[in-house]
Amino acid sequence: MLEETLAKGLVGTLPRRMRAKLAEIAGDTVEIGSRQSLAQEGDAQTESILLLDGLMGRYMGPRERRQMVAIQVPGDFVDLHALPLDKLDHEVESLGPVRIARFPHDALRAAMAGDYPFAEALWKLTLIDAGLHRYWSYRLGRFRALAGMANFFAEMDHRLGRAGLRTEEGFALPLTHADLSDICGISQVHVSRVLKDLREAGLCALQGGRLTIHDRAGLYRMGEVSGAGLEELLD
Amino acid sequence: MLEETLAKGLVGTLPRRMRAKLAEIAGDTVEIGSRQSLAQEGDAQTESILLLDGLMGRYMGPRERRQMVAIQVPGDFVDLHALPLDKLDHEVESLGPVRIARFPHDALRAAMAGDYPFAEALWKLTLIDAGLHRYWSYRLGRFRALAGMANFFAEMDHRLGRAGLRTEEGFALPLTHADLSDICGISQVHVSRVLKDLREAGLCALQGGRLTIHDRAGLYRMGEVSGAGLEELLD
DNA sequence: CGGAGCGTTGAGCAACGTCAAAAGACGTGG
DNA sequence: CCACGTCTTTTGACGTTGCTCAACGCTCCG
Numbered sequence: 001m002l003e004e005t006l007a008k009g010l011v012g013t014l015p016r017r018m019r020a021k022l023a024e025i026a027g028d029t030v031e032i033g034s035r036q037s038l039a040q041e042g043d044a045q046t047e048s049i050l051l052l053d054g055l056m057g058r059y060m061g062p063r064e065r066r067q068m069v070a071i072q073v074p075g076d077f078v079d080l081h082a083l084p085l086d087k088l089d090h091e092v093e094s095l096g097p098v099r100i101a102r103f104p105h106d107a108l109r110a111a112m113a114g115d116y117p118f119a120e121a122l123w124k125l126t127l128i129d130a131g132l133h134r135y136w137s138y139r140l141g142r143f144r145a146l147a148g149m150a151n152f153f154a155e156m157d158h159r160l161g162r163a164g165l166r167t168e169e170g171f172a173l174p175l176t177h178a179d180l181s182d183i184c185g186i187s188q189v190h191v192s193r194v195l196k197d198l199r200e201a202g203l204c205a206l207q208g209g210r211l212t213i214h215d216r217a218g219l220y221r222m223g224e225v226s227g228a229g230l231e232e233l234l235d
Numbered sequence: 236m237l238e239e240t241l242a243k244g245l246v247g248t249l250p251r252r253m254r255a256k257l258a259e260i261a262g263d264t265v266e267i268g269s270r271q272s273l274a275q276e277g278d279a280q281t282e283s284i285l286l287l288d289g290l291m292g293r294y295m296g297p298r299e300r301r302q303m304v305a306i307q308v309p310g311d312f313v314d315l316h317a318l319p320l321d322k323l324d325h326e327v328e329s330l331g332p333v334r335i336a337r338f339p340h341d342a343l344r345a346a347m348a349g350d351y352p353f354a355e356a357l358w359k360l361t362l363i364d365a366g367l368h369r370y371w372s373y374r375l376g377r378f379r380a381l382a383g384m385a386n387f388f389a390e391m392d393h394r395l396g397r398a399g400l401r402t403e404e405g406f407a408l409p410l411t412h413a414d415l416s417d418i419c420g421i422s423q424v425h426v427s428r429v430l431k432d433l434r435e436a437g438l439c440a441l442q443g444g445r446l447t448i449h450d451r452a453g454l455y456r457m458g459e460v461s462g463a464g465l466e467e468l469l470d
Numbered sequence: 471c472g473g474a475g476c477g478t479t480g481a482g483c484a485a486c487g488t489c490a491a492a493a494g495a496c497g498t499g500g
Numbered sequence: 501c502c503a504c505g506t507c508t509t510t511t512g513a514c515g516t517t518g519c520t521c522a523a524c525g526c527t528c529c530g
Contacts, residue, residue, distance in 0.1 A: 060372070067373045089366050090369060116351075119351065127320050138302045140372055142300055187488075196510085232322070233324050
């Protein structure tokens with residue numbers, strides 16, 4: 001049943017034999033409640049986590065003015081970078097109830113030591129993550145609130161689509177305005193205004209933990225998603 | 236003479252035997268003029284570059300509104316992530332005359348295949364880069380122009396210090412207002428105003444390609460550099 | 471001496487933050 | 501079932517930040 005889940009999302013892009021190898025290494029599968037902190041800044045790590053269900057956020061900065069620096073969707077490793085780094089420089093929190101699988105660093109290292117292509121494949125997963133960080137820097141540095149929010153929704157549309165979690169009409173997105181504030185680097189009040197603009201422009205609406213997309217092309221246009229490099233990175 | 240340069244900056248944190256290994260792999264050393272583009276988005280890469288002298292910037296977005304997503308100082312690999320990714324999702328440009336050393340991917344792969352600790356060490360270098368991306372996302376998302384600029388100057392102070400390129404009074408920083416605009420995600424005009432504020436606050440001054448620091452503690456305070464994780468990441 | 475690039479300054483405006491108030495959503499315990 | 505507290509969302513008013521446009525000075529170089 002883990003093999004099944006491994007076929008989806010980013011880990012699903014790995015060759016079959018590597019997914020099998022991962023399935024062997026996998027420790028236990030755990031369910032975790034909403035808004036639980038999995039790691040604090042500075043924590044030493046001895047295992048990494050693969051997200052099977054739900055969303056998780058990674059944060060920097062003081063709680064009252066924190067910035068989300070990455071969001072993970074099912075099929076993503078949440079903190080594989082903690083393996084070479086052996087500590088985390090940011091916090092990790094579940095954005096709702098999640099299901100995860102643990103991968104002990106010992107076992108991963110042992111497998112990689114004798115199989116360079118496997119090591120490079122895992123390395124690549126962490127670099128796709130880094131590519132998303134760059135994409136976020138670009139969004140945070142150069143996008144206005146409205147375009148930035150649309151851009152983020154388009155990113156989610158794309159990434160959740162790859163994980164098989166999207167329909168034509170939209171997808172589950174259990175985020176509060178406070179979450180979107182952390183993601184887009186704007187105030188909660190302004191999040192409310194921007195969502196209203198997107199709604200009234202007939203592009204999309206966020207209600208009941210779900211993003212309903214009314215005009216996907218328009219949303220992507222508003223988010224200035226073009227040759228910006230998201231598809232290239234993830235495909 | 237390459238061994239000597241390898242002792243400084245980020246690559247200098249590698250164990251001696253790994254630096255020796257790198258020195259063996261190194262291709263030719265090249266000098267490149269100011270404002271030369273080394274790679275375009277989408278380019279396939281067969282070698283990676285170690286920066287020996289000068290500064291380089293990495294950019295996303297259209298030229299007229301581009302965002303710098305990373306800056307490299309001597310001792311940094313500029314595009315080691317292109318090895319597992321085998322293409323670049325952003326542009327790389329020299330910010331002044333630079334000197335670089337080339338490392339063919341073939342040779343790096345061959346060395347890593349038989350030496351897992353070496354592979355993990357290079358992996359770790361790319362993850363420190365990713366950590367800096369996260370730091371930039373935090374700055375771009377949650378810092379005002381003044382604090383953000385101070386934060387960036389503090390980062391340069393710290394990183395150039397590790398590379399041995401800083402004195403008590405300041406360091407060479409051959410950046411134009413347009414560069415700082417790309418770095419901080421603000422307009423060129425506003426860069427001018429912010430620099431004036433920093434100058435008149437007695438913190439630092441940028442003249443003649445050099446940042447003169449008049450009050451380092453005050454600059455760090457203005458940039459809200461504290462337990463934000465930069466030291467932890469780089470040490 | 472003329473241009474090109476860079477830096478500075480001011481004026482007006484749009485975007486966004488902060489403060490405050492109030493209404494809705496939701497679960498908990500009585 | 502209702503009453504209650506808490507969290508979330510919405511809206512208005514007002515102040516601040518930063519952008520755009522425009523003009524002008526500076527420096528460097530041909």
